[in-house]
Amino acid sequence: MSTLLALASARQRVYPETRRQGLAGAPKMTVYCSDQTHSSIEKAAIALGLGLDQVRKIESDGELRLRPEKLSAAIEADLAAGLRPMAVVACAGTTSTGSVDPIPAVVEICRRHSLWLHVDAAYAGGAAICPEYRALMKGFEEADSVVVNPHKWLFTPVDCSVLFNRHPELLREAFWVLPEYLKTDDGAVTNLMDLGAFVP
Ligand SMILES: *Cc1c(COP(=O)(O)O)cnc(C)c1O
Numbered sequence: 001m002s003t004l005l006a007l008a009s010a011r012q013r014v015y016p017e018t019r020r021q022g023l024a025g026a027p028k029m030t031v032y033c034s035d036q037t038h039s040s041i042e043k044a045a046i047a048l049g050l051g052l053d054q055v056r057k058i059e060s061d062g063e064l065r066l067r068p069e070k071l072s073a074a075i076e077a078d079l080a081a082g083l084r085p086m087a088v089v090a091c092a093g094t095t096s097t098g099s100v101d102p103i104p105a106v107v108e109i110c111r112r113h114s115l116w117l118h119v120d121a122a123y124a125g126g127a128a129i130c131p132e133y134r135a136l137m138k139g140f141e142e143a144d145s146v147v148v149n150p151h152k153w154l155f156t157p158v159d160c161s162v163l164f165n166r167h168p169e170l171l172r173e174a175f176w177v178l179p180e181y182l183k184t185d186d187g188a189v190t191n192l193m194d195l196g197a198f199v200p
Helices: 002-014 039-046 068-080 103-113 125-129 131-137 166-173
Strands: 029-034 053-060 084-091 116-119 145-148 162-166
Touching: 002 029, 002 039, 002 084, 002 116, 002 145, 002 162, 002 166, 029 039, 029 068, 039 053, 053 068, 068 084, 068 103, 084 103, 103 116, 116 125, 125 131, 125 145, 162 166
Parallel strands: 029 053, 029 084, 084 116, 116 145
Antiparallel strands: 145 162
């Protein structure tokens, strides 16, 4: 769900018309990740109406990390074909092997093409609490969004997935609706129902 909301934010930035018009008439918006990334990215692409054909699984290197030169090439090929590159999902700790994508190089590519960078640290992001592992997470601070799942290495027993999103206003734009029965007078607080796809 965190990755879905991150990609919804990216979609809102690229094609805000989605909220009213849906995706009919939208450009084909592409998402890039390595061939090692978690199935939640594909789930999100299905649920958001982007379509699996728009998810580019970039070949990884001998250490199962995303290859930046292949990422660049895929983005350029899509631009040349008239598609609209939207977001890159870099993985910091893949589920199968714990490999970490070269995030600083991915940051550069995202900047060059104005793409949303989502870092999937659902599995291993908790390790960054330890100073000795922080170097592995270099580049995190440049991401547009990061997901860390305390219900994994942080031993939170009930599902708890945390999304850090640098542009929460895009989520609000994408999802807010306010029927009479949900109005409150707690104007000063952040109401999470405005920032997600489902009413709590
Ligand atoms: C577990 C995992 C997810 C999905 O987490 P949920 O438990 O479904 O919230 C996403 N990405 C990675 C790398 C994971 O290991």
